[in-house]
Amino acid sequence: MRDVSEKSVTLRVAVAQAIVDMPAAVLERLKARTLDKGDALEIARAAAILGAKRTWELLPLCHPLPIERLDLRYEFGPGSVTVLVEVATHARTGVEMEALTAASIGALTLYDMLKPHAGTDLAIRQVLLLKKTGGKSDFLRPPA
Numbered sequence: 344m345r346d347v348s349e350k351s352v353t354l355r356v357a358v359a360q361a362i363v364d365m366p367a368a369v370l371e372r373l374k375a376r377t378l379d380k381g382d383a384l385e386i387a388r389a390a391a392i393l394g395a396k397r398t399w400e401l402l403p404l405c406h407p408l409p410i411e412r413l414d415l416r417y418e419f420g421p422g423s424v425t426v427l428v429e430v431a432t433h434a435r436t437g438v439e440m441e442a443l444t445a446a447s448i449g450a451l452t453l454y455d456m457l458k459p460h461a462g463t464d465l466a467i468r469q470v471l472l473l474k475k476t477g478g479k480s481d482f483l484r485p486p487a
Contacts, residue, residue, distance in 0.1 A: 344404050347406065347436045351435065352433055355438050355477035356474070356477055357437060357438045357443075358430075359430075359471065360446055360470070361446040361447055361470045361471075362425045364466040367421070369457055373424065373453070373457065374419060378459075378460065381456070387449040387452040387456070395410050395428070395430055398441045405440050408436070408438060408441060410430060412429075413429070414428070414429045415428050415445070426450050428449065430445060437478045438475075439472050447470050
């Protein structure tokens with residue numbers, strides 16, 4: 344584990360995404376919340392929050408951080424849904440891994456809940472850190 348004891352406690356914010364591609368008919372069922380396994384969007388939201396809070400248990404060298412805020416929203420495109428997660432805390436180290444884990448776990452949960460309807464016509468792509476602030480160096484990914 345990296346020694347962060349000399350670093351200052353600052354507000355740390357990170358934004359990450361994961362995109363789930365699917366057939367249009369499955370996307371419509373997802374948006375209508377009529378999937379066989381239930382409301383995938385709300386279940387994925389809960390899973391993403393749990394993923395962020397337990398990142399330090401999944402990634403061996405991550406520090407446990409108090410998650411003070413996690414906002415998750417979905418953006419729907421033609422044949423895809425983007426899971427966008429923003430995580431914030433006051434800490435000595437950043438929350439990039441928590442945001443990336445939350446976006447990934449949210450996308451994996453959607454994949455699991457959609458697979459009875461789409462089979463192998465699902466893909467998770469572009470798990471990316473979009474922004475981070477509050478540490479030694481800020482980061483903002485340029486728009487694609």
